[in-house]
Amino acid sequence: MANTKKIQDSYIDYVLTNGEAPKSVYNFAKELKMTEAEFYKHYASFDAIEKAVWEDLTLATIINIKEQEVWPQYTAREKMLSFFYGYIELLKTKRSFIIYTLNKNPKKITTPSVLTNARKVFESFAEDVVNEGLDSGELADRKYLSNKYKDALWIQFAFIIRFWMEDDSAGFEKTDEAIEKGINVTFDLFQRSPIDNLFEYGKFLSRNGKFKEKMGF
């Protein structure tokens, strides 16, 4: 375990000092005074290190926020907000490296490969939060749609990270605004809304076709 951490830290340091990944695993291992085989025991490649950094940060955030006293009193909406505020705070400690890993990946709509592990962690967290919200009635249970809620939250995740990368306001204050407004809008959509009622009404009308005919529709 100690070595895993050491490799991670040395790799981050190397990348930030040199602006690029080491030439080869052999080179890097030599600098760490370990064999290449020893390196592979911990990581399969440099990419694997980068993925692990993201995954660790995501996990650490979730553990952190759950330790807060207020956590059990939070609604699903507040839990998600709390995650993002905590996450951005934590990412700040490694901002240069985070930006390096994301800039390496071309900007596309698909998830950058460096985020694959972090995505799994986040989505399982999001699913828990959403399910809690569904159970308590905070969120609307909609056929076919409810299990897409976590995907909507993942889109927010990607958006917020991109926003933060380009945020040049003092203390990343604008990212705070982006989180507050974005997550609130997303959860507003998850809640029962006039559209649900409209849908219900439409269903009712179609089920009662004979009235429709009588009334001349």
Add this chain to the structure above:
Amino acid sequence: MKTQETMPTTKVERSAKFVKTGFRIGGNYVKHYSKKLFNPDLSRDELNEDNASDIYESLSQLKGSALKVAQMLSMDKNILPKAYVDKFSQSQYNAPPLSGPLIIKTFTKSFGKPPSQIFDTFNLNSVQAASIGQVHKATLNGKKLAIKVQYPGVGDSISSDLKLVKPFAFRLLGMSEKELNIYIGEVEERLLEETDYELEVKRSIKISKACKSLKNVVFPTYYPKLSSSKIITMDWMEGLHLKEFLATNPSQKLKNKIGQALWDFYNFQQHDLRAVHADPHPGNFLITPGEKLAVIDFGCIKELPDDFYEPFFALIVPGLMDDKEATIKAFRQLEMIQPNDDKKQIEFYYKAYKEMISLFALPYTSKVFDFSKPEFFEQLYAWGEKIARMPEFKQPRGVKHFIYVNRTNFGLYTLLNELNATVRTDTFQPHFSK
């Protein structure tokens, strides 16, 4: 006046128009960012264009109130009914309450720990909205505290809002950029100061100390160690807002007492401190159970430099305005009469401003003034309406300091009118270094 076919007339329709614009602008952002999600290299030009055209469209249909907004930037703005001013400032920061997690984050950023570790109790639900933040209730060592937390990004949105107003103001008022910038600059400076909570705490402490000797005026204690650039901690003040106070049917004697406290508070600051609490909004005052006036917000302070104070308040002292030469000299110093005005213009502005200042100074001309008299306010509003229609007043005149000094004094008069108070107006007189 030319009527526009689609000009919304009722109040409801007007505000609906603003809501619609808000929606459209929100929609433009959504459009922009959803496009950007798929094409990250999209520039903001298209977005800005969309926004500008939507705002312009709604402003040009709203000519009436948009003009009033622009007029507020001119020195005569506060003669116009105060409601316009309030509407404008409220619509600027009509923000939903901050979420609990964001409050915690703001505390953690400022103090390194959440509010639950700083206070004995802290209510995450805010008790009321302040102009650019919200107020929470807390307790520490048995003391009730009020904690003001600022919305993130407020400073930024003030600058961008004013930038948005600018081009429309040019177009609608036909003012030159240079002329308008002086006034916009003054407003922006005050508004940005309001977002600096550290400055507010410093000033609150300074002014409440200076005003300690005033009768029937009280201030909360401020706690600099529990305050930061985004958070202000002060004592929780018990009391009623003006409207609630009036609803309890207070005696005339009590209303006069509160009115006197207000008058003394403002005139002591103007004439002795030469810096004045420039936001006489009813929400900034409480009437305590002990029948005192509590002042709870020092966000907006206007300092009065000598080169404004001396010529302006000299006009108020009875006698000076009987001397036409001296009056014109003072008007020139205050830039109400400008160097390239011709004889006819000098005569015109001399008369118009003399009328205004005589009105303004009326409470000072006697030892006691009854603010419940409607005639005084009718005259003020009539004058405001009259000059709003005069082409000679299309260009703003007067030094920039008028914006906040007028706002303060007319705001004070309006408060005293709502109180129906009769006050002694000779308690704190203007005095000069000469």
